[in-house]
Amino acid sequence: MIQLSHVSKSFGNGKNAVEDLSLEIADGEIMVLLGTSGCGKTTTLRMINRLLEPSTGQIFVNGKNIKDLPATDLRKGIGYVLQYHGLFPHYTVMENISTVPELLGWDKEKTQSRCNALMEKLKLPPATFASEYPAALSGGQQQRVGLARALAADPPVLLMDEPFGALDPLTRTTVRKEFKSLDELHTKTVVLVTHDIEEAVELGDRICLMNEGRIQQLGTPAALLFQPANDFVRNFFDGQRLHLELSTLKIKDIWASLPDTRLPQAHQVLTAEDTCWNALSALSTQDIVISWNNEVKAITGDGIMNGLHAFKKQ
Numbered sequence: 001m002i003q004l005s006h007v008s009k010s011f012g013n014g015k016n017a018v019e020d021l022s023l024e025i026a027d028g029e030i031m032v033l034l035g036t037s038g039c040g041k042t043t044t045l046r047m048i049n050r051l052l053e054p055s056t057g058q059i060f061v062n063g064k065n066i067k068d069l070p071a072t073d074l075r076k077g078i079g080y081v082l083q084y085h086g087l088f089p090h091y092t093v094m095e096n097i098s099t100v101p102e103l104l105g106w107d108k109e110k111t112q113s114r115c116n117a118l119m120e121k122l123k124l125p126p127a128t129f130a131s132e133y134p135a136a137l138s139g140g141q142q143q144r145v146g147l148a149r150a151l152a153a154d155p156p157v158l159l160m161d162e163p164f165g166a167l168d169p170l171t172r173t174t175v176r177k178e179f180k181s182l183d184e185l186h187t188k189t190v191v192l193v194t195h196d197i198e199e200a201v202e203l204g205d206r207i208c209l210m211n212e213g214r215i216q217q218l219g220t221p222a223a224l225l226f227q228p229a230n231d232f233v234r235n236f237f238d239g240q241r242l243h244l245e246l247s248t249l250k251i252k253d254i255w256a257s258l259p260d261t262r263l264p265q266a267h268q269v270l271t272a273e274d275t276c277w278n279a280l281s282a283l284s285t286q287d288i289v290i291s292w293n294n295e296v297k298a299i300t301g302d303g304i305m306n307g308l309h310a311f312k313k314q
């Protein structure tokens with residue numbers, strides 16, 4: 001568990017970049033730090049691995065005050081992924097990924113088999129990529145190598161600073177999906193900085209929305225969307241509100257208000273755990289039927305939109 005307690009950071013220019021921030025991140029949780037440019041997200045992240053020291057307040061990782069740990073020991077348990085991947089240009093892909101295991105003194109065989117397995121998972125087949133240098137790779141491939149490097153030694157904590165920010169929108173969506181489906185993630189505590197609202201809602205178990213160094217609201221994506229704590233939070237999501245709400249709400253959340261309609265002949269079956277957005281996307285090509293709690297219902301676009309309105313009125 002990561003705990004920040006009344007943390008402030010000043011860079012000596014009279015204004016705190018981070019102001020009295022208290023936050024607990026549970027083991028295995030993906031916490032997204034979201035907010036406008038300059039609101040203190042990166043500063044917060046960099047204090048967790050002691051690239052920056054707080055001016056006041058304390059930070060604990062697994063119950064230990066990180067001030068009491070040598071920074072190098074602390075960082076052995078923390079993977080760090082940056083927007084511009086930070087790969088060593090003179091190292092091959094394999095050498096880049098094996099950096100931390102080698103620093104930790106893993107034997108060659110264990111390092112190699114771990115790196116190969118990660119490269120396979122991240123769609124970088126070792127036979128093609130192991131001996132390449134970063135300059136020969138596309139942006140998406142470089143970012144995957146950066147991810148593999150951060151995961152190589154299996155650190156319990158992963159800090160990610162705009163990890164998909166430098167990628168074009170199409171590649172970003174693909175790499176993000178791959179990242180989300182990594183089984184590695186289920187055992188890690190992740191703190192991810194982004195200003196991409198869609199990314200925050202898609203990846204975050206909880207979102208910490210910041211403005212001018214302060215937390216505006218901390219909660220699940222659904223809580224921020226449907227129960228905003230103040231006008232800042234409400235306005236922050238307004239530009240993409242409908243899409244975000246439909247992406248957050250699951251079919252089971254609006255089940256009671258879905259009408260009983262006649263079941264179509266040919267149809268695709270989704271589950272009540274699917275989001276309303278996924279159901280709407282699937283509806284564009286075929287009829288959809290969902291079975292939940294011993295009931296079967298055909299899904300229509302109107303049914304979903306009415307369900308959303310009913311949910312918001314609750």
Ligand SMILES: Nc1ncnc2c1ncn2[C@@H]1O[C@H](COP(=O)(O)OP(=O)(O)OP(=O)(O)O)[C@@H](O)[C@H]1O
Pocket residue numbers: 011017035036037038039040041042043044195
């Ligand atoms: N080394 C530094 N020296 C002086 N001021 C700094 C330093 N690093 C950050 N700041 C200031 O602290 C504030 C917060 O910066 P930070 O990088 O944490 O914001 P951010 O939310 O990550 O923004 P972005 O999304 O643009 O990266 C900004 O006003 C920034 O100018």
